Amino acid sequence: MNRVHIKTYGCQMNERDSDAVAAMLRARGYRIVADEHNCDVLLLNTCSVRDAAEQKAIAKAENLSARKKKQPDFVLGILGCMAQNRGASLLDQLPDVDLIVGTQKFHQVPDYLDNLRAARDAGAPVGETIVDIGEEVGSQNTIKDHLAPEPDANGAVERQITAFVSIQQGCNMDCAFCIVPKTRGDERSRPMDDIVAECRALAARGVREVTLLGQIVTSYGRRDYTHTDGISPFVQLLEKVSAIEGIERIRFTSPHPRGFKDDLVAAYGRLPKLCGYVHLPMQSGSNRILRAMNRPYTRERYKEIVDALRAVRNDMVFSTDVIVGFPGETEEEFQQTRELFEACNYDMAYVFKYSIRTGTPAAGLGDQIPDEVKEARNQALLEILKANSLRRSAALVGTVEEVLVEGPDKTGARFTGRTRGNRVCIFAADPRLIGMLVPLKIERASVSTLYGELVLSGVPDPA
Ligand code: SF4
Structure with missing residues (x-):
């Protein structure tokens, strides 16, 4: 019972968490396998951003439960955001799941699998599901191991050139539409020295590009470090990672527009390793909707940030997230989003039709927008994006x-x-x-x- 397959849903943070779990499991003697049909343990690392993402993972788990009849020792685990969001209530739909582990307990997975394995080796009957979705002080510091690439059949090892580095977990912003504060908890940052040591170790093994990850990276370290000469802890971290020999490029995601103060904008001018690609979530171009979303900036401030960054680097590339059809969004308010979307000239955008997420502040709002209106608004932005991307590609x-x-x-x-x-x-x-x-x-x-x-x-x- 030592072949483990991890299937990951959702964002880069989930990919990074899965990679760290895989590295911890390998260190404990488990084999990480790519084939989900030939494994003893299958872990689904799940996403809760939209209900559809949860339904997809639940359908997959239902399917996998059937495998237990043919393979009685097969272990099925649900990790991450959906585990955190739904906890033991998942068992109503998925009674055969062995493990439900939340976002602050990834590092416990090896112990839990060891316990299950020991119990089964001893011939114990399949026991109760292990459910652990508690909060844990310092859990953000446990996402630090990286799975080293394995040799292929000829003994050749593919070199890893890029890597994700988790710098912070959780978010305190309480955007009205967002489930993340519930699934990931309060903002917690890793110590700067630990992050720098991790990046150095990655550089030593050949990594040339790191992407610093967190739910709101621009808030990194704000409770743990002070500003120095007007430089925020996040920019201090960028400086330290920039100084590492071997690291040639630095990216980060996801930031908040509120974090783009002068020090961060100026960092693009003085840190050449910082890639000129900014993912800047806009969400809406209407000030009234931004207020309803609890996003503390205006359309004017957002455009000011884009212009300031383009003034520092005229080849700056932007991507964004936009939600269309937030409750009460009028046609005029959507047109304001459309105008800002056009003016920012994005290379890439993730456009979402608003959907209710139970447990979020917006879930109780009335004045839901009909699906066909959301769809039309979605298509309007996607058409602009396609034309922009083509034009920007052709210019290259x-x-x-x-x-x-x-x-x-x-x-x-x-x-x-x-x-x-x-x-x-x-x-x-x-x-x-x-x-x-x-x-x-x-x-x-x-x-x-x-x-x-x-x-x-x-x-x-x-x-
Ligand atoms: S800042 Fe981002 S992660 Fe935090 S609540 Fe808002 S959308 Fe969610």
């Missing part, structure tokens, strides 16, 4: 972009990497260039992918 054709070579693409025939602006590129290359920053002449572009040829003069010989 003929230019030379700096690309970090990450490895073979899906076909294995070519290589893939990303620009500083986070555009995926496909190109022919030499495997020895993996991990290097190389100039790529862009020859062709689709909405989201650039195709090009390396300009190798001036690139040091990787041998």
